[in-house]
Amino acid sequence: MKWSDVLDIAIELYETHPDVDPTTVRFTDLHNWVVDLPDFDDDHHRGGEKVLEAIQQAWIDEAR
Template sequence: MQWTDVLDIAIELYEAHPDVDPKGVRFTDLRQWVMDLPEFEGDADRCGEKVLEAIQQAWIDEAE
């Protein structure tokens, strides 16, 4: 997975952190959790706030 795989990342985060409310996750934690996903191969330097916002929103949508 890369940073552009927003929906796949959101699904993986939802499964990895089922008890977490994605609305309250700080971007620093979100970025680290994404990079810690087993299938994630993205470059940490390629991540920006807009990407994290998109991932967080997709995770919120997945959780609802």
């Protein structure tokens, strides 16, 4: 997965952290969780605020 795979990342986060409310996750934690996903294979430094916001929103949508 790459940073651009926002929906796939959100689904993986939802499955990996089912008891977490995504609205309460800090971006620093979100970034670390994304780069720790087993299928994630992208430059760790490319995950800026905009992409993290998109991932968090997709995760919120997935959790609903």
